[in-house]
Amino acid sequence: MRKTLKTILLAGILLSLSIAQAQDTKEAWVPGKVIKLEVKFDGPDASRINMIYGSLSTLAQRPADQAGFSNSIPANGVPISSGIFHLEFTIPETVIPGDYTLSMDVRAPGIQLSYNDGQQFHFHAFHIENHGTFAQPSVTIKEIH
Numbered sequence: 001m002r003k004t005l006k007t008i009l010l011a012g013i014l015l016s017l018s019i020a021q022a023q024d025t026k027e028a029w030v031p032g033k034v035i036k037l038e039v040k041f042d043g044p045d046a047s048r049i050n051m052i053y054g055s056l057s058t059l060a061q062r063p064a065d066q067a068g069f070s071n072s073i074p075a076n077g078v079p080i081s082s083g084i085f086h087l088e089f090t091i092p093e094t095v096i097p098g099d100y101t102l103s104m105d106v107r108a109p110g111i112q113l114s115y116n117d118g119q120q121f122h123f124h125a126f127h128i129e130n131h132g133t134f135a136q137p138s139v140t141i142k143e144i145h
Helices: 002-024
Strands: 034-040 051-057 072-076 078-081 084-090 098-108 111-116 126-128
Antiparallel strands (some): 051 098
């Protein structure tokens, strides 16, 4: 009886640890998936904003087997209503893996503003995984006559 109780208790502890660990892991985004965000501006001049451009970017180093892959993903904002825009980032096949943070270029007539994660707002990073590869080919050039 005592051995069965210890086994059940140990199984319960292991199960709760695995659930806690699973909750701590970030969702991995992969090429082809779409990250959708709603951006809402508040304040007396929020309604004057007429255009936004978003960018998700990473400071991760480019892997050697991903020559030419990008470290940023652009998106044009779609106006939904006064001061509210939607951004949709489609993760391309040629983006390096890493944690991507949001920045935005915001426009109103005669005005251009920059909004960067960690400065004007705080939002979580998106963890992107990409196992695609591209090895940069060598090149030979010769003059012909």
